[in-house]
Amino acid sequence: MTEGRREPRTRGHRKKERTRRQLVAAGLRVLAEKGHGLTVSDVVAEADVSNGTFYNYFADRDELIEAVAEQSAMALAAAAAEEPVEDPARRFARATMRMLLHARADETWARVMLRLVGRPGGMGVDLSRYLREDLAEGPAQGRFDAGPDDTTLDQVAGLVIMTIRRMVEGQDWPDTPQRAVTRGLRTLGVDAAEAEALAAEAADSLG
Amino acid sequence: MTEGRREPRTRGHRKKERTRRQLVAAGLRVLAEKGHGLTVSDVVAEADVSNGTFYNYFADRDELIEAVAEQSAMALAAAAAEEPVEDPARRFARATMRMLLHARADETWARVMLRLVGRPGGMGVDLSRYLREDLAEGPAQGRFDAGPDDTTLDQVAGLVIMTIRRMVEGQDWPDTPQRAVTRGLRTLGVDAAEAEALAAEAADSLG
DNA sequence: CCCTGAATTGGGACTATTGTCAATATTGAA
DNA sequence: TTCAATATTGACAATAGTCCCAATTCAGGG
Numbered sequence A, B: 001m002t003e004g005r006r007e008p009r010t011r012g013h014r015k016k017e018r019t020r021r022q023l024v025a026a027g028l029r030v031l032a033e034k035g036h037g038l039t040v041s042d043v044v045a046e047a048d049v050s051n052g053t054f055y056n057y058f059a060d061r062d063e064l065i066e067a068v069a070e071q072s073a074m075a076l077a078a079a080a081a082e083e084p085v086e087d088p089a090r091r092f093a094r095a096t097m098r099m100l101l102h103a104r105a106d107e108t109w110a111r112v113m114l115r116l117v118g119r120p121g122g123m124g125v126d127l128s129r130y131l132r133e134d135l136a137e138g139p140a141q142g143r144f145d146a147g148p149d150d151t152t153l154d155q156v157a158g159l160v161i162m163t164i165r166r167m168v169e170g171q172d173w174p175d176t177p178q179r180a181v182t183r184g185l186r187t188l189g190v191d192a193a194e195a196e197a198l199a200a201e202a203a204d205s206l207g
Numbered sequence C: 001c002c003c004t005g006a007a008t009t010g011g012g013a014c015t016a017t018t019g020t021c022a023a024t025a026t027t028g029a030a
Numbered sequence D: 001t002t003c004a005a006t007a008t009t010g011a012c013a014a015t016a017g018t019c020c021c022a023a024t025t026c027a028g029g030g
Helices: A011-016 A018-034 A040-047 A051-057 A061-082 A088-105 A107-117 A127-140 A150-168 A176-187 A192-206 B011-016 B018-034 B040-047 B051-057 B061-082 B088-105 B107-117 B127-140 B150-168 B176-187 B192-206
Strands: none
Touching: A018 A040, A018 A051, A018 A061, A018 A107, A040 A051, A040 A061, A061 A088, A061 A107, A088 A107, A088 A127, A088 A150, A088 A176, A088 A192, A107 A150, A107 B107, A127 A150, A150 A176, A150 B150, A150 B176, A176 A192, A176 B150, B018 B040, B018 B051, B018 B061, B018 B107, B040 B051, B040 B061, B061 B088, B061 B107, B088 B107, B088 B127, B088 B150, B088 B176, B088 B192, B107 B150, B127 B150, B150 B176, B176 B192
16 A cells, blocks of 8 residues: 555565564564563564664554564465365355454454554455455355445454454353354355354364 | 442542543543544643643553543434434434444544454443444344344444444445445344335435 | 665664653541 | 541653664666
């Protein structure tokens, strides 16, 4: 959107890009260790660059966190995409379940994802993207009853977000992820029985 | 949770509580004027108290913003509650539409609401509360097909949040609020035709 | 191959803001 | 009036974010 350093053109520039990766990697480590009290000072110390350099790559502290989260989310999405699951509904169920279980297992990550909702560009990038792909194929295969219009996408993404939120708040039950996945499938037009079955299957094989 | 000064016991203490209201009021003014670049210094200057006093009432800057947002949301909810609308479905449609239109009209407010999602206690308080009331009556009147279980609540709240988000990002259409309301009603079990009608009615009378 | 100039990145001192704390002032009750 | 509890204050420490200058890199022309 704003800058998005695309396609480093020269090999020199490409080498410079390493600094950004250093910062993101350092951010990930610091975030993992100190949870949410992440400090720019910590990160630059860990990455072994100066304070000023940090702001050459990120507008503010949150933008680094966002980058870390995006990388994390992408790793998850990539893992989901590697599975050769044909049925879009089943793929959706598995990807969503994977995300919810990950959120439950790693609270820091979950909180970061939640914060992303309140950020300008965040999340339209990660969460939605990996959902949109599944949603697009559904109707073509007669799996879902509606195309992935904006509102449907909002609703499914919103369900995931609010479910993560519920888990972070500790107001969840053991079957919260499964119920959320069931809801998501039903929202997409999968009938009740099948939605239950797919969600249960995903919960069994991933949980 | 932590302290929560509840029920001022003496009239003197009650008088002291005025400081908090001063701060929230000042926060509202500053927020309205300087948008998001709100500063604690600005607020304490506006409220005419010292820096230290601020932190007697709020753990950090965001907590004040949260309080301001909560007050705002509550005002909205109160306005909705005053209307003598019997039908829970219609009431839900109107309240939700009101919120979405408000978000569209006041971007600062919308952004603040979005940030609330990523905060510890925020939002479970405001958005959910005013929805829950409507959701609870629906089944009793045979209006909705399901009780307000956690997942349903998550899904409706999530839809509202993501719709606000879409509007803030500028990726909305003129009929985005109406479509979101329709979706919300359908999620609650209202049939398609009726959902359309109620959403349209709400859009007409409030827009 | 080596200059040169433009452009980009790195550095770190500096400013601004947030958040802490111990001392002080105010309040309510006895 | 005195005491205990609580609110207020402003100086202080920690952290975020800015800015300008030095170092590096690249392209192009001797």
